[in-house]
Amino acid sequence: MTQTKLEMKNITKTFNHDKILNELTFHLEKGEIMSIVGPSGSGKTTLLRILAGLEKPTDGEIIMNGRDITKQKANRRSISLVFQQPLLFPHMTVKENIVYGAKVSKNYKEEKIESLLEAIGMARFRDHYPSEISGGQQQRTALARAMATEPEVILFDEPFSSLDPSLRQDLRYWVRDFLASRETTAVFVTHDMEEAMIMGDQIAVFEDGNFQQIGTAETLHKSPANMRVATFLGGHLILNDHEFAPLHAVRVGTQKTSKNEVSFHATVEHITYQHGRPVAHLYVNNLEKKISIPIDETFPTREVQVTIPAGSIQTFSGEIL
Amino acid sequence: MIRKKVLFLILTLLFFIIPLTVLLLQSISAPWRFHTGQGIDWGWQEYSTLFQNPQLWEATFISIGIGFAVLFINVAIGLFTGKALTPYAYRGKAWLEALLLSPILIPSLAIAMGLHLFMIRVGLADTIWGVMLIHLVPTVPYSIKIFHNSYQQIGKAMMEQPHILGAGFWTQVFTVELPLLRPAIRSVTFLTIVISLSQYAITAIIGGGRVLTLPLVFFPFLNNANTSIMAAFSIWFALIPVFMYIIIEALMMFLPYSRLPWRNHR
Numbered sequence: 001m002t003q004t005k006l007e008m009k010n011i012t013k014t015f016n017h018d019k020i021l022n023e024l025t026f027h028l029e030k031g032e033i034m035s036i037v038g039p040s041g042s043g044k045t046t047l048l049r050i051l052a053g054l055e056k057p058t059d060g061e062i063i064m065n066g067r068d069i070t071k072q073k074a075n076r077r078s079i080s081l082v083f084q085q086p087l088l089f090p091h092m093t094v095k096e097n098i099v100y101g102a103k104v105s106k107n108y109k110e111e112k113i114e115s116l117l118e119a120i121g122m123a124r125f126r127d128h129y130p131s132e133i134s135g136g137q138q139q140r141t142a143l144a145r146a147m148a149t150e151p152e153v154i155l156f157d158e159p160f161s162s163l164d165p166s167l168r169q170d171l172r173y174w175v176r177d178f179l180a181s182r183e184t185t186a187v188f189v190t191h192d193m194e195e196a197m198i199m200g201d202q203i204a205v206f207e208d209g210n211f212q213q214i215g216t217a218e219t220l221h222k223s224p225a226n227m228r229v230a231t232f233l234g235g236h237l238i239l240n241d242h243e244f245a246p247l248h249a250v251r252v253g254t255q256k257t258s259k260n261e262v263s264f265h266a267t268v269e270h271i272t273y274q275h276g277r278p279v280a281h282l283y284v285n286n287l288e289k290k291i292s293i294p295i296d297e298t299f300p301t302r303e304v305q306v307t308i309p310a311g312s313i314q315t316f317s318g319e320i321l
Numbered sequence: 322m323i324r325k326k327v328l329f330l331i332l333t334l335l336f337f338i339i340p341l342t343v344l345l346l347q348s349i350s351a352p353w354r355f356h357t358g359q360g361i362d363w364g365w366q367e368y369s370t371l372f373q374n375p376q377l378w379e380a381t382f383i384s385i386g387i388g389f390a391v392l393f394i395n396v397a398i399g400l401f402t403g404k405a406l407t408p409y410a411y412r413g414k415a416w417l418e419a420l421l422l423s424p425i426l427i428p429s430l431a432i433a434m435g436l437h438l439f440m441i442r443v444g445l446a447d448t449i450w451g452v453m454l455i456h457l458v459p460t461v462p463y464s465i466k467i468f469h470n471s472y473q474q475i476g477k478a479m480m481e482q483p484h485i486l487g488a489g490f491w492t493q494v495f496t497v498e499l500p501l502l503r504p505a506i507r508s509v510t511f512l513t514i515v516i517s518l519s520q521y522a523i524t525a526i527i528g529g530g531r532v533l534t535l536p537l538v539f540f541p542f543l544n545n546a547n548t549s550i551m552a553a554f555s556i557w558f559a560l561i562p563v564f565m566y567i568i569i570e571a572l573m574m575f576l577p578y579s580r581l582p583w584r585n586h587r
Contacts, residue, residue, distance in 0.1 A: 054481055075487045087482045091500045091578045100496070105487035149486050 005030045005185045006051075006153050011060035013046055020046045022209035024060070028153070031183040033176070035200025037193055037232065038207050044189045047206070048155045051187065052081040064152070080151035082159045086138035088130035088145070095126040098144050105149035116144040119178065136167045143175065147182070154179070156188045160195070172198050193233060205229045213320055223317040230316070237284070237291050237308065242315050247293055249312035252280060253305050263307040271298060282306065348552035367553040380538040381561065384518055387449065387534060388565055391456045391517045395464040395509055400502070403468030408477055422462045429459045433523035440527055447529035455527045456520055460513040467512075471505035496577045503573060510569045514562045535561070
């Protein structure tokens with residue numbers, strides 16, 4: 001049986017007349033991991049800060065385990081937040097940093113600290129100061145420190161964005177397994193769709209102060225709710241406010257083929273290689289849209305035709321959930 | 322690298338070690354004049370003159386007492402005001418900061434004369450408490466500025482981190498803020514003690530001559546033109562902040578998470 005761990009009801013936040021969050025409502029089950037993606041500056045961080053208790057919502061309520069915690073201070077909430085930077089205390093060693101988290105939340109047990117040190121692979125570096133370890137090690141330590149408080153919910157604010165790509169990849173899977181093995185409820189904020197898909201069971205696309213759609217990666221790709229979601233995913237050719245075509249149905253050629261197709265004139269701006277395949281970056285002149293699409297062969301000219309079988313044109317679902 | 326070292330050595334010699342050595346030598350020799358044909362007369366008589374002054378020890382202890390009191394009040398005010406100024410930008414913040422700095426823009430003598438009447442009325446004139454209060458005027462603005470800058474350097478996010486983990490206000494102050502503010506505390510220590518110790522005019526006005534601090538004892542000596550006694554007195558004067566600084570440094574070692582010499586094995 002699932003139980004609702006955390007719930008946000010009609011949360012609104014305004015800064016100097018700017019609505020950052022607009023009547024936001026969602027809930028998380030115990031052990032669920034939700035990714036929130038959205039362009040930078042969309043208010044994702046504000047959302048996390050309100051959940052953590054660092055900022056007060058202008059309106060609405062936050063409910064945890066059935067209790068209203070809207071007015072509770074951050075240090076009294078069983079919610080931890082891992083920031084973009086590790087923010088380890090520079091005057092404490094790796095172990096002291098983790099112990100600190102456990103002690104201030106009154107959850108200190110020596111065995112737990114040891115197992116956390118083992119889990120993050122930092123047992124050997126326990127007596128090092130933060131300035132003496134690498135960025136990835138620092139971020140792992142920060143995570144262990146947050147876990148040491150035994151939070152019921154843990155929030156991540158783009159925790160890997162300051163790390164180099166290969167390290168980021170390793171750490172993503174590591175954190176995911178770590179959270180899953182402890183059945184921790186988590187919210188993971190990122191602007192990277194790939195990261196969102198790896199980290200979350202559910203993905204929420206956040207833009208303009210509200211969720212545009214919440215669903216699995218598959219749902220989002222198969223039936224995006226609206227133009228904003230589709231634009232953010234980048235896997236569709238958006239024809240107008242209501243219609244789109246999935247990129248896998250789109251063909252690129254030098255000339256029009258048959259009649260039962262919609263076709264547009266496009267310009268090849270660039271060819272790059274991804275996952276071993278050439279990818280054409282096209283500018284569709286009539287639609288004023290840019291798309292990136294894998295191709296099989298290169299073209300003799302820069303001017304090409306983009307064709308879509310009429311049957312694969314779909315309309316936006318319009319459903320948020 | 323070598324050039325830098327040589328430059329450093331020359332500058333320290335020129336501006337620190339040579340003057341200090343001259344001062345030391347002067348304090349243990351009788352005044353010597355060029356071309357009088359007399360040799361240098363070494364001895365401790367200057368110090369004995371100094372210690373014969375019955376008021377010396379009393380003035381020293383009172384000065385140290387006032388110095389510590391002024392320091393602790395400064396740390397308390399500076400810490401919390403500096404912290405309060407840090408997080409938000411709000412309208413009028415620049416004015417508030419200017420207002421907090423204003424006591425050092427107005428001559429403290431003018432403030433002391435103005436406050437004297439008030440102190441008489443509330444019964445603080447001629448008391449050690451009144452002197453402590455008036456010594457806050459030329460010191461508190463600096464302390465606020467120093468702590469404010471340090472808090473800004475530590476950053477808002479670093480201050481939110483312990484709060485998120487579950488630390489209460491005082492736990493956070495003692496476990497994270499004070500240890501990270503150690504350099505600021507050092508600066509404030511030296512600054513306030515030296516400023517407090519060298520106040521003559523405002524101490525004389527508010528203390529009314531009854532609160533005896535070192536400058537008050539020191540001043541009459543200026544007339545006798547005996548440079549050797551002056552040198553001895555200067556050294557005595559300079560030793561006090563150093564002594565107080567060592568005490569504060571020792572106290573700071575008791576802050577949580579200090580790298581104690583016997584604790585840091587690596």
